[in-house]
Amino acid sequence: MSNNSTRFTVTLAAIILTLALLGGGQFLWQQYAIDKPLAEVLNSIDGIDSFYLDNSNKINDTVKVHISLSNVKNLQKTYQAVHDGAIKVLGHNQISIFIHDNRTPELEQLYYTVHLYVQEGISTGNFAAMAERIQQKTSASGVETQVYVDASNVYLSFKSINADMYVVVPRQQTEVK
Amino acid sequence: MYTKEIAVGAVIALATFLFWKGIDLLPFLFLAAFVGAILYFNSMRTGGKSFTAPSKDNKVSLVRLDDIGGQDMAKNELREALEFIRDVETIKKLGIRPLKGILLNGPPGTGKTLLAKAAAHYTDSVFLTASGSEFVEMYVGVGAQRIRKLFNQAKSLAKQQGKQNAVIFIDEIEVLGGKRGEANSHIEHEQTLNELLVQMDGLSSDEMVRVLIIAATNRPDMLDAALLRPGRFDRQVKVDLPDKKGRLQILLLHTKNKPLAEDVCLEDIAGDTMGFSGAHLESLTNEAAILALRESKEKISSDHLRSAIDKVIMGEKLDRLPSLQEKQRIAVHEIGHALLSEITTPGSVATINVASRSNALGYVRQTQENDTYLYTIDQLKAKIAVALAGAVAEEITLGNRSTGASNDFKQATDLAKQIIYGGMSTLGIVSVENVPSELLHSTMSAILKDVESYVHNTLITYHPTAAQILAVLLNKESLTGDEFRKMLPMN
Incomplete structure (x- = not known):
């Protein structure tokens, strides 16, 4: 084998070996430093049926934590527990929580009728009036509604006989999660 | 790895x-x-620049000592020095210290670089080459650093290639090895030289790689004494202009790959090229081949070689066309030179030419059978006579002299001075510094007048012959020595 082709082979082998080491290391880190601890934290939180992480395989991107909720007693507590647990495990603040639930078109329609009260409440800060108006509107439809407000978000949970819907509206942003 | x-x-x-x-x-x-x-x-x-290593497998150094024509003395000296490097064990038995440096000195174009390359081949060494100016940089300390790098590079390259010897060739060493403490010297320059001295002193035959420095210069007088002392450049090899035998060998080497016509006698060409260096001779054969190509000839003839000699000495023919009167004057002038040359040294005229080349309007090229290193007073006077003959011929034929002879007069006065300084004049032996210029002038004038009257008388005798030759020369523009001699009355 000529000297040049030996050097090429060595370089190629080094590339493959390094990629294998880095890929393997990344896989193990993901398994044992992220997935497993996160599962431990999330499984202990009330109302979470399942969850998964999506970071598009990119290191610096915002980590998307998808959670499926049902029969949540206190949406604010659950949401805060998920947020704190994810930060503790992932070690940074770039986290987006996506909620999946068992919603129906009727519940969605109901949310659209009350979301104006929510936005009005956020802009005026008159959350007591907002909660009262939402309760009046939804109880007429036979839907059990809970409204919570904290420094960051407004939390709404709607429950009917066979469906539930959870909405978190940030107080600072216009985006509805 | x-x-x-x-x-x-x-x-x-x-x-x-x-x-x-x-x-x-x-x-x-x-x-x-x-x-x-x-x-x-x-x-x-900071001088991290790598020095040229001709090639990793030393292909460039395929020049062998035998491929270098002439220079037998230099080759033998070099060969002996290199033996010490090749066979360290044997010389150790006799307690001989291997040579550390060889200084090749001689005029430009005499094959110093070729000798160094051949040396690398002869010793199967790594060959590194650098020139003195490469060590000169505007930054202080760079020269010294480059010297260290050069030596380290030589050693590491030799180790890489599994060789025990390395030859470093430094061309134009006077640039970095000039005398210290002189007007043009400064601290950076001295640092570089000091580093070279230290590196050369630090070489020992016991080291893994033996480094031999070969340096070339054409100004050995400028070198620092410390560089020339034994233990640094132990041998000084004089690479002189080749003698006739050497020139013949060089011509044979350079015509090896060129088709020569049967009429070519390289020995004659070697005789005609006194003072030519190896580089001149290479150029001569090359120019001859180019001339043959221009004429679409398959072989290089004797005429091509002779024209090439003229071309190498005088340059290419010019388109400059002097007027008819001027051309006649040039012809008369050159015939004067040729006649005296032939009369004083029969067979010495090689060519008479009135076609302008470079700075000369016309010229007579002389040849000599053997190389001459010593001149008698008669030979010097004969040379003065040849130099003066041009102007005297103009005076006899055309009635007056011209400015065309000024260079001849300079040559004649220099020769006259040689007679005086050589103790051959009426002054006897003189001290060059102490001769009063008045006396020098009057003695020189006496010598020149004496020779001039001899030239005058001779040319008067040959005036009819000169007229015949003039007609032919004006017609043909150039005459070979043989054609010229046929027209002389003594032949």
């Missing part, structure tokens, strides 16, 4: 991985380019 390859591979893989993981590598690339640029300019600045 393959550290560089592994590192390159790892870096490529890391970059690929990070790119895949969405890391923006552009800032890193900029940073790397910035650091690389700083390192590069720093290495340029």
